Amino acid sequence: MKRSADVVIIGAGVTGAALAYELARRGIRDVLIFERKFPCSGASGRCGGGIRQQFTTPHNIRLAMEAVNRYETLSEELGVDIEFIQGGYLILAETEEEREAQRKAVALQNELGLPSRLLTPREAKEVLPLLDETTIVSATYCPTDAHANPFRVVEGYLARARERGVVLEKFTEVVDLEVKEGRIVKVRTSRGDVAPGTVVNAAGAWSREIARMAGVELPNQPIRHEIAITEPVEFFMDVMVISIHNGIYFSQTKEGQIIGGIGDPEEKPGYNISSSLGFLRRYARELLRYVPALGQLSVLRQWAGLYDVTPDAQPVLGPTPGLENFIQANGYSGHGFMIAPAVARHLADYIEKGIVSEILEKLSLERFKEEIRGEAFVVG
Ligand SMILES: Cc1cc2nc3c(=O)[nH]c(=O)nc-3n(C[C@H](O)[C@H](O)[C@H](O)COP(=O)(O)OP(=O)(O)OC[C@H]3O[C@@H](n4cnc5c(N)ncnc54)[C@H](O)[C@@H]3O)c2cc1C
Incomplete structure (x- = not known):
């Protein structure tokens, strides 16, 4: 060495x-x-491989925009197909307070040149036709957000x-x-x-x-986050979906699998990376509330990893x-x-x-x- x-x-x-x-x-x-x-x-x-720019502080937005700019040509630069899918991020909100937060976030993002938009539930359904739009009060969408294979x-x-x-x-x-x-x-x-x-x-x-x-x-603390992937189905969503209401996120990989997870506000800091049935139940319940059709799919694998969380x-x-x-x-x-x-x-x-x-x-x-x-x- x-x-x-x-x-x-x-x-x-x-x-x-x-x-x-x-x-x-x-x-x-x-x-x-x-x-x-x-x-x-x-x-x-x-x-989860998500790449979003829809943040709420100027430096986070700028940093993420810079990263997307790099990701857009990274496959070519590295000579490896990173499975970059630029189908946007759809961010769901369920309360008036969340809609107001979204309105403010979009105003700031637009000011910095990010093409995000505040959508009505009906407009959100146009982005993701399988969405049950009655579950949300609003959504935001940024077409240049993406996901890739880490x-x-x-x-x-x-x-x-x-x-x-x-x-x-x-x-x-x-x-x-x-x-x-x-x-x-x-x-x-x-x-x-x-x-x-x-x-x-x-x-x-x-x-x-x-x-x-x-x-x-x-000041960092390790916090477990669990995640799961389903069997593959025909490609139907290039958008990545997240909710600021409950922290769920999900997208479809290039192979057609639905990959996603949901945070647990009760999770205590520590190095536990075991998988739990409680996570699967909570994730499935919230996922099917937004997209009931996904109830037809079987989960193939679940695992966990650690967020490194600052105050x-x-x-x-x-x-x-x-x-x-x-x-x-x-x-x-x-x-x-x-x-x-x-x-x-x-x-x-x-x-x-x-x-x-x-x-x-x-x-x-x-x-x-x-x-x-x-x-x-x-x-x-
Ligand atoms: C379930 C889950 C879903 C996520 N989803 C997303 C998402 O959709 N989008 C997103 O942007 N981020 C997401 N993240 C967060 C993202 O994974 C991390 O922020 C990112 O991978 C951090 O990368 P890193 O290289 O800094 O750390 P890591 O990938 O954790 O790498 C750190 C490395 O350091 C090594 N190491 C530790 N101690 C030592 C030592 N003493 N000596 C030598 N090596 C050591 C470890 O073995 C490890 O390989 C998610 C995380 C989890 C757990």
């Missing part, structure tokens, strides 16, 4: 993979990725990064970080030590543990106060897949040129010292 590297990335999920590629593309090729298990073994290989995305990023010299060490766990005079001077792993230039904490729901190794406290449901990105070579890239709170290509660009700008973009400033670890306004729409 190498004994030093310009950049050490901890975690081979979509964040680590996208950043490694972005750095290598710019000529920063002495990059070493440590992955405790294998690529996609964390949240990236367990997620395995393909990570595989593509890593393949192209490794071709350019990036080294991926699988089954290699980071067990400690040695700090001296405001810098991480050693990354200790289960297979030996490495002297790093910069260290990037892209360890998903385990980022808090990694940060603690360097004496840094992150304002927004990621922690950029340099760490007091530790000049330690970069955070975590805390995605359930929407890390969708923004990964844009996050990689901002972090690469910082690593390459020392540029702290406005996005990195807004989403820095330091914000937790101040009073903060969180992201209101926390669904896939």
Whole structure:
């Protein structure tokens, strides 16, 4: 194993993979990725693959728009079909309060150039003909939102990064970080030590543990989210549906399977990733309320993964106060897949040129010292 590297990335999920590629593309090729298990073994290989831009704060909207812009040509750029389906996101609302929140969100999104629209229930049914429109009071729709296959995305990023010299060490766990005079001077792993230039904490729901190794406290908490996939049927929906009422999300994969899940507000923080019957019951009940015809389908598989959740449901990105070579890239709170290509660009700008973009400033670890306004729409 190498004994030093310009950049050490901890975690081979979509964040680590996208950043490694972005750095290598710019000529920063002495990059070493440590992955405790294998690529996609964390949240990236367990997620719904949704890519939305309909957020409620300007920086989240901008970051997501930037990411979609990258995703639109990513298959071509990586030479891998990432199964990008740009059928939009339909966001459902069931109360007057939710409709008002949607109206405000669309106004802000339109101001920033996002072509989202507030729809009546009847208009929503035109987007998704199988929808029972009597369940909702309104919906929003953005035709440029999308979904894709996270395995393909990570595989593509890593393949192209490794071709350019990036080294991926699988089954290699980071067990400690040695700090001296405001810098991480050693990354200790289960297979030996490495002297790093910069260290990037892209360890998903385990980022808090990694940060603690360097004496840094992150406010992140791991929260289980369950998800299920059905048998395939003829392709009938290119739109991804989510509800701000109950947190359900579902879409149809290129193979025709319906993939989706629903959060549980009672879920306690922790590393439990077991599957439950309670989730399946709740998910099926809510799914069939919106689209009764899906009751004909059988569930093939269910699984769970961990959201890495921050107090304002927004990621922690950029340099760490007091530790000049330690970069955070975590805390995605359930929407890390969708923004990964844009996050990689901002972090690469910082690593390459020392540029702290406005996005990195807004989403820095330091914000937790101040009073903060969180992201209101926390669904896939
Ligand atoms: C059920 C579910 C549905 C989701 N749906 C969506 C969605 O539709 N759209 C969306 O954008 N996001 C979604 N997400 C969130 C998304 O999956 C994550 O935000 C994203 O995958 C985070 O990627 P990551 O690379 O930062 O972390 P991860 O993919 O979790 O990768 C972190 C990696 O770090 C490794 N690691 C941890 N500790 C160590 C160590 N000590 N040493 C070495 N390696 C270590 C882990 O093994 C892991 O592979 C969903 C998540 C879940 C669980």
